[in-house]
Amino acid sequence: MIIDPAKLGPTAQYLLLTDVIVPRPIAWVSSQDKKGILNLAPFSFFNAVSGSPPMIAFSVGQRAGKPKDTLANIQATGEFVVNMVEEATAAKMNLTSGDYAPDRDEFQIAQLRPLPSHLVKPPRVAKASINMECRLVNALALPKSDSTLVIGEVLLFHIRDELFEGDRVDATQLKPVARLGRSHYYTTLGKIFQLDRPKNT
Numbered sequence: 001m002i003i004d005p006a007k008l009g010p011t012a013q014y015l016l017l018t019d020v021i022v023p024r025p026i027a028w029v030s031s032q033d034k035k036g037i038l039n040l041a042p043f044s045f046f047n048a049v050s051g052s053p054p055m056i057a058f059s060v061g062q063r064a065g066k067p068k069d070t071l072a073n074i075q076a077t078g079e080f081v082v083n084m085v086e087e088a089t090a091a092k093m094n095l096t097s098g099d100y101a102p103d104r105d106e107f108q109i110a111q112l113r114p115l116p117s118h119l120v121k122p123p124r125v126a127k128a129s130i131n132m133e134c135r136l137v138n139a140l141a142l143p144k145s146d147s148t149l150v151i152g153e154v155l156l157f158h159i160r161d162e163l164f165e166g167d168r169v170d171a172t173q174l175k176p177v178a179r180l181g182r183s184h185y186y187t188t189l190g191k192i193f194q195l196d197r198p199k200n201t
Helices: 010-020 069-077 087-095
Strands: 027-032 038-043 046-050 055-060 079-084 130-141 148-159 177-179 186-188
Touching (some): 027 055, 069 130
Antiparallel strands (some): 046 055, 055 148
């Protein structure tokens, strides 16, 4: 089957894209506005984009024609924290995905303890095993789209000691959760296998 996305409506385009790009890691982003009101929200259009310096990127859409609180906060302060979602926090993460007013604190809604960060003002999710303190590098409005690509440099990693196996983070200990297609499908870590890169001759 060949599908021309230009012949689909916006919702059908989104659903098709999220059906075929799976699984997607989840950036659970904590931010705060200039008044100090906290915000916590998940984004599954997310990945690493630079190894050195370490940078991550996630995409934020609009809600009712206006920037979501996460984007407004990051553009105002230049700071945020990405907390990784794992099996133990999946239900709490889902609670923070609701459509809440800007003055509602999702940490309180999900009954999550905020933990002070070291280099940025937005707090970390205490229950998350990995947190990345980030400074905004660029917020790029995507052409022909209502989404904005947020690029941040990771200033500091917080990783639980028990996740390490030697000098690497063991994903089986983290037990990450990822998004699948449609709005309510998620997956956990499946079968792990190794493929060695070919040697150049």
